[in-house]
Amino acid sequence: MSARFIECLDVGKTYQGRNGAVEALRGVSLSCAEGEFVCLLGLSGCGKSTLLQMIAGLETPSTGQIIVAGRELDGPSPATSIVFQDHGLFPWMSVQANVEFNMKARGVARAERRARAAEMLDLTGLAGFAARYPHELSGGMRQRVGIARALTTRPRALLMDEPFGALDAQTRGHLQRELLDIWARQRTTVLFVTHSIDEAVFLADRILVFTPRPGQLAAVVGVDLPRPRDPRSEGFAALSRQLRGMLGTEGGAE
Ligand code: ADP
Numbered sequence: 001m002s003a004r005f006i007e008c009l010d011v012g013k014t015y016q017g018r019n020g021a022v023e024a025l026r027g028v029s030l031s032c033a034e035g036e037f038v039c040l041l042g043l044s045g046c047g048k049s050t051l052l053q054m055i056a057g058l059e060t061p062s063t064g065q066i067i068v069a070g071r072e073l074d075g076p077s078p079a080t081s082i083v084f085q086d087h088g089l090f091p092w093m094s095v096q097a098n099v100e101f102n103m104k105a106r107g108v109a110r111a112e113r114r115a116r117a118a119e120m121l122d123l124t125g126l127a128g129f130a131a132r133y134p135h136e137l138s139g140g141m142r143q144r145v146g147i148a149r150a151l152t153t154r155p156r157a158l159l160m161d162e163p164f165g166a167l168d169a170q171t172r173g174h175l176q177r178e179l180l181d182i183w184a185r186q187r188t189t190v191l192f193v194t195h196s197i198d199e200a201v202f203l204a205d206r207i208l209v210f211t212p213r214p215g216q217l218a219a220v221v222g223v224d225l226p227r228p229r230d231p232r233s234e235g236f237a238a239l240s241r242q243l244r245g246m247l248g249t250e251g252g253a254e
């Protein structure tokens with residue numbers, strides 16, 4: 001178990017656009033231990049997705065260094081797997097083909113693909129849906145397919161970019177509990193981007209709070225409430241209030 005499984009050292013990112021430069025992130029240093037569940041929390045536009053994309057090796061930092069599993073990144077690392085907000089499924093492929101896609105891209109043999117896909121479909125409650133197509137599934141089920149696909153390559157860390165942001169409150173709560181269950185069983189590290197304070201308090205071991213753009217690390221908050229967490233408990237409410245104060249959203253909206 002590495003205490004610095006994912007490490008960012010003084011990471012910054014400036015996008016060059018048609019209307020000039022946009023500084024999305026500045027001077028971010030953080031680390032995430034293996035097995036930890038860490039939430040990146042901040043208002044929309046503060047650069048959380050940008051940071052996750054860089055940790056996934058899909059974007060390059062303008063300054064600083066990112067180290068995953070002991071190696072400085074020069075592209076996507078086999079140790080990580082990303083889950084997108086819009087699930088990123090191919091509409092013309094069945095659930096089975098979508099779940100096998102990442103393994104196929106990495107050259108995993110067919111029999112092994114079948115076996116791992118079946119295991120992950122089972123784990124995510126999708127056994128029996130392998131022959132369906134994405135448009136035949138609910139939003140929650142599509143997101144589960146995205147999680148199953150990400151897990152098939154046996155990543156040591158799951159990188160999740162507001163994966164439940166577009167779901168209704170009930171489905172979201174359901175998937176949050178399922179994700180914690182998967183995390184506990186698979187012992188994967190999870191780095192989870194959200195702008196929802198309640199989601200971060202429900203899920204995380206540690207919450208990294210970001211300032212508005214350019215995103216900088218404002219605070220690191222440990223969550224030692226016992227799981228399963230009760231959003232109606234005093235401890236939950238107190239921590240949520242503290243985080244609202246940090247984000248400057250005392251007025252109500254997250
Ligand atoms: P968050 O995930 O916190 O909502 P993002 O990382 O998506 O924030 O975006 C941070 C800032 O960077 C925003 O102002 C956004 O418009 C800008 N940005 C993100 N991606 C790009 C891009 N590919 N090109 C130019 N600007 C971008």
